[in-house]
Amino acid sequence: MNMALVMGSMQITNRLDLEDTKTKQIILGCYVSAQLLVLAISYIIQRSIQSKKDTTVLKYMDQPKPMSGEQPKLITTTNMAYDLEQNAQAQKQAMIGLGLMVFLHFQFGVIRPLVVQSILPVKNALQSKFAQVHLFGKPAEGDLRRPWKADNPFAALTGAQEEQSEAAEKAAIKKAEKAAEKAGKSESKKDL
Structure with missing residues (x-):
């Protein structure tokens, strides 16, 4: 799905006059609006997590970074603290992406990636596991069970x-x- 969105947005940018100042302003406006929407979604999710006050104990093994040589650690927390941490990480990633794209745009005049970055972050924010649980009210079962793991594109092949x-x-x-x-x-x- 992400690849289809990237390819579709690239086709859109090929048809736009990227030298036109008005087109650049529209693309930049769409990008900034999309990033504000992502941050608003994250804020709404944060408020939802805080209002639920889910103090159910959550225990999981924290996997160290690859090649660090560290052993996995047992983490004992609550669902609320875990969800807030995951949401904070998503906010941090959004801010880093925003900073990087703003730097690339104003330093080097990059326009094309702004189109893609106007679509993908919103899609990813709405499809995140904590958004599914806290924004759309789905139960934290099956794939949405905590601790949330990064989606594996080959998961269907390795279900067992x-x-x-x-x-x-x-x-x-x-x-x-x-x-x-x-x-x-x-x-x-x-x-x-």
Whole structure:
């Protein structure tokens, strides 16, 4: 879908007179409006998360960055805190993208990517998992179950592996909890 939108928007830009000042202003206006819409969607989602006050405990294994050599850590939080964190990351990404595109436009006169970036961020904001749960009211089940993982374009081919990874994650959580429990007991023995 993203590729179709990119190709379609490129066809649109091929038909526009990108040397015309008025066309440039319209494209820039559409881009800024789209970015403001993305931030407004994010703000609405944030308010929705805060109003629900979902304090259900959420435990998951935080996977370290590839090649960092770190071990996965057990994270214990609430659904509300997790959702707010995910929404904040989306806001940060939107601001970075906005800053980058504004820099490229005013420094180098880049116009074509503004057309694509007027469409994709809005689509992505509306299709995000936290938007599905908090904006459209879908239950946090199945693909929308927390913790949310990045969409894998090959997930349909590896459905069985995903079920195995969920079982492996549950086992890893139990193992990390037991290790933390043992460490807590040994600390309390040292204090005595």
